[in-house]
Amino acid sequence: MNALLAQFLAEAADLLAQVDEGLLQLEREPGDPALVNEVFRVAHTFKGSSGLFAFPELTRLTHAAEDLLDAVRGGGLSLDSGMTDDLLASFDLIRGWLAHVTTHERLPSSAAGDAARLITKLRAPLGGEKAQDEAAAVVHVARRVVPAWLDHFDQRWLTEASTWLRTTSSRMRFLRYTPDQGCFFRAEDPLHLVSEIPAVDRVDVVTPDSWPPEFDAYACLIGFVVATRAGVGEIDYLFRYVGDQIEVVELDGEAIRRHLTGEPPTATPHDPELVADAQAVLAGALRCLTLGDTISGTRLSATAHAVGAAARALGEPVDAAEADPPELREIVTRLLGDAAPTEAEVPPRPAIEMPADKPDRAHADDPGGQVGTKILKVDQEKVDHLMELVGELNVAKNGLPFLADAAEEEFGSRVLSRRIRDQHAGLHRIAEDLQAAVMDVRMLPLSVAFNRFPRLVRDLGRRLGKSVELTVHGEDTMADKDVIEALGDPLVHLVRNSLDHGVETPAERLASGKPPTARITLAAVADGDAVTVEIGDDGRGVDPDRVKRKAYQKGLISEDELETLGEADAVDLVFRPGFSTAEQVSDLSGRGVGMDAVRAGVAKLGGTVTMKSEPGRGTSTTLRLPLSMAVTQVMVVSVAGQRFGVPVDLVQENIRVPAAEMSRMLHSEVVVLRGEVVPVIDLARVLEMPWTPDPDSDRAILVVSLGDRRAGLLVERFHREVDVLLKPMEGLLAYAGEFAGTALLGDGLVLLVLNVKEVLGLADRVS
Amino acid sequence: MPIEFRDTLATLSGVVTVDEVDQFAGWLRTTPKARVSLRRCRHLHTGVFQAMLRYRPKVTAAPTDPFLAVRVLPLLNGGISGPPPARHRNATS
Numbered sequence: 001m002n003a004l005l006a007q008f009l010a011e012a013a014d015l016l017a018q019v020d021e022g023l024l025q026l027e028r029e030p031g032d033p034a035l036v037n038e039v040f041r042v043a044h045t046f047k048g049s050s051g052l053f054a055f056p057e058l059t060r061l062t063h064a065a066e067d068l069l070d071a072v073r074g075g076g077l078s079l080d081s082g083m084t085d086d087l088l089a090s091f092d093l094i095r096g097w098l099a100h101v102t103t104h105e106r107l108p109s110s111a112a113g114d115a116a117r118l119i120t121k122l123r124a125p126l127g128g129e130k131a132q133d134e135a136a137a138v139v140h141v142a143r144r145v146v147p148a149w150l151d152h153f154d155q156r157w158l159t160e161a162s163t164w165l166r167t168t169s170s171r172m173r174f175l176r177y178t179p180d181q182g183c184f185f186r187a188e189d190p191l192h193l194v195s196e197i198p199a200v201d202r203v204d205v206v207t208p209d210s211w212p213p214e215f216d217a218y219a220c221l222i223g224f225v226v227a228t229r230a231g232v233g234e235i236d237y238l239f240r241y242v243g244d245q246i247e248v249v250e251l252d253g254e255a256i257r258r259h260l261t262g263e264p265p266t267a268t269p270h271d272p273e274l275v276a277d278a279q280a281v282l283a284g285a286l287r288c289l290t291l292g293d294t295i296s297g298t299r300l301s302a303t304a305h306a307v308g309a310a311a312r313a314l315g316e317p318v319d320a321a322e323a324d325p326p327e328l329r330e331i332v333t334r335l336l337g338d339a340a341p342t343e344a345e346v347p348p349r350p351a352i353e354m355p356a357d358k359p360d361r362a363h364a365d366d367p368g369g370q371v372g373t374k375i376l377k378v379d380q381e382k383v384d385h386l387m388e389l390v391g392e393l394n395v396a397k398n399g400l401p402f403l404a405d406a407a408e409e410e411f412g413s414r415v416l417s418r419r420i421r422d423q424h425a426g427l428h429r430i431a432e433d434l435q436a437a438v439m440d441v442r443m444l445p446l447s448v449a450f451n452r453f454p455r456l457v458r459d460l461g462r463r464l465g466k467s468v469e470l471t472v473h474g475e476d477t478m479a480d481k482d483v484i485e486a487l488g489d490p491l492v493h494l495v496r497n498s499l500d501h502g503v504e505t506p507a508e509r510l511a512s513g514k515p516p517t518a519r520i521t522l523a524a525v526a527d528g529d530a531v532t533v534e535i536g537d538d539g540r541g542v543d544p545d546r547v548k549r550k551a552y553q554k555g556l557i558s559e560d561e562l563e564t565l566g567e568a569d570a571v572d573l574v575f576r577p578g579f580s581t582a583e584q585v586s587d588l589s590g591r592g593v594g595m596d597a598v599r600a601g602v603a604k605l606g607g608t609v610t611m612k613s614e615p616g617r618g619t620s621t622t623l624r625l626p627l628s629m630a631v632t633q634v635m636v637v638s639v640a641g642q643r644f645g646v647p648v649d650l651v652q653e654n655i656r657v658p659a660a661e662m663s664r665m666l667h668s669e670v671v672v673l674r675g676e677v678v679p680v681i682d683l684a685r686v687l688e689m690p691w692t693p694d695p696d697s698d699r700a701i702l703v704v705s706l707g708d709r710r711a712g713l714l715v716e717r718f719h720r721e722v723d724v725l726l727k728p729m730e731g732l733l734a735y736a737g738e739f740a741g742t743a744l745l746g747d748g749l750v751l752l753v754l755n756v757k758e759v760l761g762l763a764d765r766v767s
Numbered sequence: 768m769p770i771e772f773r774d775t776l777a778t779l780s781g782v783v784t785v786d787e788v789d790q791f792a793g794w795l796r797t798t799p800k801a802r803v804s805l806r807r808c809r810h811l812h813t814g815v816f817q818a819m820l821r822y823r824p825k826v827t828a829a830p831t832d833p834f835l836a837v838r839v840l841p842l843l844n845g846g847i848s849g850p851p852p853a854r855h856r857n858a859t860s
Binding site for chain 2: 179184189191192203204205207211222
C-alpha cells in the first residue's frame with residue numbers, strides 16, 4: 001500500500017474516535033463553542049486529508065458534515081440529536097469504508113449511493129434544495145462581491161482588463177489561491193496547479209508583507225491570484241482537493257472599474273447574511289415604491305437612505321439620496337436584477353474565514369513537528385516481535401544454570417561453574433529489566449477499551465427508550481494490550497446486558513422511586529498484578545428466585561437445587577451455558593449465549609467473573625484479569641518422566657501425603673485436607689501415560705482450584721516455578737485441548753503446559 | 768541533478784522538485800549576489816519559486832518553457848508586468 005495512504009488510515013482511526021467523542025460531548029453541552037470548533041476542525045482535517053486520494057465520495061461526505069458543523073459553529077443552527085445521529089452515521093459509514101480501503105485500497109461500490117443518502121440528510125437542516133449543487137461543487141463562485149485581493153493584480157493590467165471587459169460586455173473569473181502553509185508536505189505544488197489552469201490571462205503572486213526572519217523553505221507563505229477565462233467547471237476540477245484554499249469570483253468590467261476608482265466597499269462584502277438582508281431591504285423598498293405611487297417627503301428620503309445603505313452593503317454604492325421615486329425604482333430594480341443568482345453567493349470556504357485556526361492547522365499538518373513529548377508510533381507487530389525476542393532471551397539465559405551444572409558435574413570445574421552462575425545472575429537482571437521495559441511499552445490505559453462505551457450506551461439507550469448516564473472511573477489504569485483487546489467483547493456484553501435487562505425504563509424507575517435517569521458505572525482498579533473492572537448499574541437487579549425457576553425450567557438445575565440454592569449461587573446461574581432470562585430475545589442481548597461467553601472469554605485470559613446483585617437496587621459484575629498475559633508463571637511437575645507445566649495462578653498448594661492417608665470414595669481417590677475432601681486425579685491415567693506410583697513412597701499432590709472446584713493432581717515429582725512465554729498449540733497439536741500451549745525450557749526441552757479445566761473435564765470422562 | 772551550483776551561479780534544469788528546496792534556499796541565503804539560470808528549467812517547485820521571491824537572485828537566462836517564461840519570469844523580475852495585455856487577449860480569448 002502507498003505509504004501516504006497507510007498513514008492516512010492510521011490517522012483516520014484517531015480522527016474518527018475524536019469525532020465520536022466530540023459529538024457525544026457536544027450533544028450533552030450543545031452550546032460549547034470550543035467543542036464545536038474541535039469537532040469541526042477534526043472533520044475539516046479529515047476532509048483535507050481525504051482529498052489526497054481518489055475517494056471523491058469520502059471527500060464529499062466529509063464536506064457535507066463539515067458544512068453542517070460549520071453552520072453550528074457559526075451559530076446559525078443548533079445541534080439536535082437527529083443531526084448528531086446523522087453525523088455519527090456519516091462517520092460510521094466512513095469507518096466502514098476505511099476498513100474496506102484497508103483491505104482493497106478502494107471504496108466499496110455502494111459508497112456513492114450511501115454517501116448521497118447521508119449527504120441529503122446532512123444538508124437538509126442547511127436548506128436542502130441546494131444540496132445537490134453544493135455537494136458536487138468544491139468551489140463556490142461569487143458574482144457580485146469584489147474582493148479586496150483584486151489589488152494583488154498588477155494595477156495597469158487590471159485597468160486594461162476592466163476596459164476590455166466593459167467594451168465587450170464579458171466577464172472573467174478571478175481566482176485567489178492561498179495554499180496551506182504545510183502543503184509541501186502533502187506533495188502539493190501550488191505553482192504547478194496554477195500552471196495547469198487553462199486560458200489564463202494573468203498570474204500574480206501574493207507575497208507576505210514581510211518575510212519572517214527565520215525563513216523556512218518548507219512553509220508555503222506565498223499565494224497566487226489568477227485571472228482566467230476557464231469555466232467554473234474546469235477550475236472546480238483542478239482545485240477539487242484544495243477547494244477550501246481558493247476563492248473564485250466572476251466579475252465584469254464595471255465591477256472592476258468601481259473597485260479601481262476606489263468607491264469604498266463598505267461593510268464586509270462576503271457576508272451572505274448581509275447580502276440577504278440588503279436584498280430584503282431592496283425588495284421592501286421596491287414594494288413600497290410600486291404600491292404607493294405618491295411617495296414623498298421623509299418617507300422618500302428614508303427609502304432612499306435604505307436603498308443607499310443596501311447598495312453599499314452589496315458593494316455597489318449608488319447615489320440615491322437625491323433620487324426621485326422613478327429613479328429610485330430604477331436603481332432598486334437594477335440592484336435586484338443583478339442579484340438574481342442569489343444561490344451562488346455563498347462565501348468562499350473556511351481557509352479565509354478562520355484565520356485564527358491557521359496556526360493550529362499548520363501544526364497538525366506538519367509531520368514530525370509534534371509539540372510536547374515526542375511520541376513514536378510503532379507498529380504493533382514490532383512490539384510483539386520484541387516481546388518474542390525477550391522470551392527467547394529468557395530461554396537462552398535459563399540455559400546457563402544447566403551449563404553451570406554440566407561444568408561442575410561433567411568437567412569437574414567448580415570454579416568455571418561459579419563463574420557461569422555469576423554471569424547468569426548479571427544476565428538475568430538485564431533480561432528482567434528488558435522484559436519489564438517491553439511490557440511497559442505494551443501497556444495501554446483502559447480508556448482504550450472504555451472509549452466505545454459512551455457511544456454504545458447512548459445509542460442503545462435511545463433505541464430502548466431508556467435514559468442512561470455512564471460514569472467511567474479509573475480509565476487511566478494500565479494493562480497489557482492483549483488484555484485490553486481481549487477485554488473488549490466481554491465488556492460490551494456486560495454493558496449491553498445492563499442496559500437491556502438491568503436498567504428499567506424511566507416510567508418504571510419513577511414508579512419504584514428512583515431518578516428517571518439510570519446510572520451505569522465502569523470502574524477499573526489496579527490490584528497487584530491484576531486489574532479489576534467493575535460494571536455496575538442501579539437497575540432492577542437480578543431476582544434470584546426468577547433465575548432459579550428459569551434455570552430449573554431449562555433443565556440447568558435439579559429440583560433439589562431449586563430448593564436449596566442460596567441467593568449468591570442463584571445469581572451465579574446466569575453464567576451457565578444456555579441461560580437467558582430475557583422474556584423476549586432482543587437484537588441487543590439475550591440470545592442466551594451472553595454470560596457464559598463472557599465467563600469463558602475471561603477465563604481464557606486467566607481471569608474470573610463474579611456477579612453481585614441486590615434486587616431492586618442494581619447489579620455489579622466484577623472482572624478480574626491478570627495485568628499481562630505475555631509471560632506466564634508455571635509450576636513444573638513431572639509424570640512418568642515427562643515434565644508438564646501448570647499455571648501458577650491455579651495452584652493452591654503442593655502437598656505430600658503418605659500413601660496410607662489416601663482414601664477412596666465413590667470410585668475415586670480422595671485426600672482429606674484440613675477437614676475438606678479433595679478428589680485426587682491421577683494425571684498419568686488421564687494423560688494415558690504408563691506410570692504407577694511407588695506404593696511405599698509419599699504421594700505428591702498438586703492442589704489446584706478452578707472457579708469453585710478444587711482438585712488434587714497426583715504427580716510423580718514437583719520441580720521449580722519458571723516464567724515462560726506460552727505459545728499456543730498450533731498445527732498438528734491444535735486438537736490437543738488438554739494443553740494450553742507449549743513453552744521452551746532453558747535446557748532446550750519443550751514444556752507442555754496443561755489446560756487444567758480440560759484436564760479436569762477429561763478426568764471426569766475417564767472415571 | 769536538477770540544480771548545479773557554481774560559485775554565485777545556480778543552473779536549474781528540467782523539473783526542479785521539492786527535494787531541491789532546502790538546499791537551494793540555503794544556497795541563496797548564504798550566497799550574496801546570487802545568479803540563477805532558468806534556461807533549461809521546465810518546472811519550478813513552488814518552494815523554489817518562493818525562495819527566489821524571498822532572496823531575489825538575478826535571473827541570468829530566461830526559461831524556454833512557455834509557462835515559466837510568460838507567467839513566472841515577470842513575477843521574479845520584481846512584478847514588472849509581462850507582455851502587453853492586448854496581445855494576450857487575442858491569444859486567449
